[in-house]
Amino acid sequence: MVTAATSRLEGLRGGAGFPLVSLVLVACAAGLLVGSLRSATFAQLTVQGLALGAVYGILALALVLVYRATRVINFAQGELAMATTYIAYQLIQWGLSYWEAFVATLAIALVLGTVLELTLIRPVLHRSGIAAVIVTVGLFVLIDGIVNWIWGGDFKSMPSPFGTKIYHVGGVSIARLYVGMFVVVVVSALLVWVLFRFTKLGLGMRAAALRPAEAALVGVRVDWMLAVGWGLAALLGAVAGLMAEPSQFFLQPTLMQPILVYAFAAAVLGGLDSPAGALIGGLAIGVSLNLVVQYVPAISSELQEPFAFAVIIAVLLLKPSGLFGHQEVRRV
Amino acid sequence: MPVNRRKLATLLFALLATAAVAGTAAASHEGTPGVTKKQIVIGGTFPFTGPAALYKTIPAAEAAYYAYVNSKGGVFHRKIKDITLDDQYDPSQTPAKTKQLVEQDHVFAIVGSLGTAPVLSTWDYLNKRKIPQVLVATGDAYWGQCVHKALPLCGGKKKPWTMGWQPNYPGEAKVYAKYILKKKPNAKIGVLYQNDSYGKNYLNGLRTGLGSHKNQIVDAESYNLGDSAQVIAAHEVAMRTHGADTFVIFATPQATIFALVDRTAIGWSPLTLVNNVSANRLFELAAGKNGADLNGIISSTYTASPTTQANLPGMKLAKKIIGATGNQALQQSLAEGDGNIIYGLASAWTFVDALKHAGKHPTRASLMKALRHLNESKKNKNPFIYPGMTVKTSNKRTFPMEQLKLVKWSGGAGGDWHAFGKIYTGIR
DSSP states (O other), X not given: OHHHHHHHHHHHHOOTTHHHHHHHHHHHHXXXXXXXXXXXXXXXXXXXXXXXXXXXXXXXXXXXXXXXHHSOOOTTHHHHHHHHHHHHHHHHHTTOOHHHHHHHXXXXXXXXXXXXXXXXXXXXXXXXXXXXXXXXXXXXXXXXXXXXXXXXXXXXXXXXXXXXXEEXXXXXXXXXXXXXXXXXXXXXXXXXXXXXXXXXXXXXXXXXXXXXXXXHHTXXXXXXXXXXXXHHHHHHXXXXXXXXXXXXXXXXXXXXXXXXXXXXXXXXXXXXXXXXXXXXXXXXXXXXXXXXXXXXXXXXXXXXXXXXXXXXXHHHHHOTTTTTOXXXXXXX | OHHHHHHHHHHHHHHHHHHHHHHHHXXXXXXXXXXXXXXXXXXXXXXXXXXXXXXXXXXXXXXXXXXXXXXXXXXXXXXXXXXXXXXXXXXXXXHHHHHIIIIISOOSEEESOBOHHHHHTTHHHHHHTTOOEESOBOOOTXXXXXXXXXXXXXXXXXXXXXXXXXXXXXXXXXXXXXXXXXXOTTOOEEEEEESSXXXXXXXXXXXXXXXXXXXXXXXXXXXXXXXXXXXXXXXXXXXXXXXXXXXXXXXXXXXXXXXXXXXXXXXXXXXXXXXXXXXXXXXXXXXXXXXXXXXXXXXXXXXXXXTTTTTSHHHHHHHHHHHHTTXXXXXXXXXXXXXXXXXXXXHHHHHHHHHHHTOSSOOXXXXXXXXXXXXXXXXXXXXXXXXXXXXXXXXXXXXXXXXXXXXXXXXXXXXXXXXXXXXXXXXX
């Protein structure tokens, strides 16, 4: 029974046009490589774009997990990530080392996300999806207020997780920080993928998200699975916050606000229900923002955020399911 | 019920009349808003939070100085009460906060409000009402140039009630131009400037200072307040691509720190100059902690240094005053060389100096007159400014501080600014 469900779910993932998208991606990657070999400036911008794009990607992945679980866009995802970063800051203040605090924070985030789903989202979710979205907007304001109330609005400094070493490769300088950010994000994403793909919990979560009624019939505790989905999203958000902080050198309540915009663009670009799409979308947004600002004279740095918004609009108009999302087919 | 209603109306009228009479009586008794026999109330707006929050030690130091003066009996037995509000360095918030200070708190004067754009957003309002807006914490040329003349940059009207304190930014930029031309005559200059009047005025000052050499600016890139470190890095990559070998930063502290760290991170090592607003040892230490290579960076100063000149009487006094606040974070900032604390003390010193000269019964006009005739030299020396410099004004000289000294960073990530060369005068 369960295996049958799995194969049906697998069947849902690949849509038509998938090979074409892969082809385009390979072409883009090749383009980046050639460009980087030809120009040090190009390579420099690509490296930075990849590091920051990884952070956009992991936050986008959090958005996607929540969307898959509850069909809700969580506007508070960025603020939640910021708040958990403050928790890490506090733990470090209390004497934990950076990586101890990192692990502890992920655990706290997991619980926090689950509890939020149980207490604030679930009660309104069965009434309407819009109500839940509005609750997340409220959460945004609430979390921002609470953080300002507890820690104040001024700058906090956290120890640097990867040191300040810089590698020089050809004409390109690669900060260890960038390598570290990239690796941590990719490893976190891989772990989540393993969880979904190879564990019973993951299978239950996928089933609960895609076919709640059937999943319930085969004994999956759907409600519980959705809450854990929120918890996992909060955990990934915490990774995003903890990796965004060293890249901005300071912790402040506005840490994730610009990043959330790019994460939305990444999630929409990759397809709101595609985890892999979110990550690839994040990298694509990170790199293209950096390159576009440098090489397209009409787009200056003031237009970075509008550019991300333009991506959202363009995707929604031309290919609403994103690069990797599957189109919803309804029988009428 | 008509009788009752009439009764009510009479009662209301009586109440209103009493209130009105009482109001006039109070006003005529007090004379000047914010001034009573025992107290003088002033106010200002500052960024306690937001992207310019690194400036918040300025109002803290000013409050500490007023507390010190109050502990010695105040000025003519009046204690100074300073109400500071947070506008987040956001000119869309400053007007409401300033109105609150004027219309609800009835302040005597707006003192020390911080930021070019915030101050510009309120100077029409305050000048129209003849309320002093003085010792503003921004060095733009507006505050001195608009006293007597209604230049276009003054919004077409004179602004006699507004006044700055620190050396003006375009003048400072001209000093850097001189230094670059002397040190590196063929410099190819890249400029990073904040995309507002603050950054643009600095850039214009640099252009003026370079004169016929201004085409040596090969790339001028603007950033926006709140931009991420990556945006700043992208600008630097662009400048390097344009061949810049000299890097001038006209930014606010957060962006300056980003720029210094990113400069090292992208492996670029041009001759680097930062404006004195960002040449606060704390900011450079923060940049150094994040990996910035700092040696040889040039900037300028007009206040004494709490670290390299700790033995000056003024710096000892600073330590005492900040120590008396019991605020440990502030004390630590001072010990690490937060020049903004010295700035706050110095500017508060000037305000108290002016208040002493505004007479036993100060009015807004007498305060302005005193501020237009400052002479902080000899026995009346401002202990917090750089030794050998003078705060001075007259009807003609409308910029209180017109001197600067260049400083250079040495000692790496834990180093400090060290002054060198002559005192530049006539900074305008």
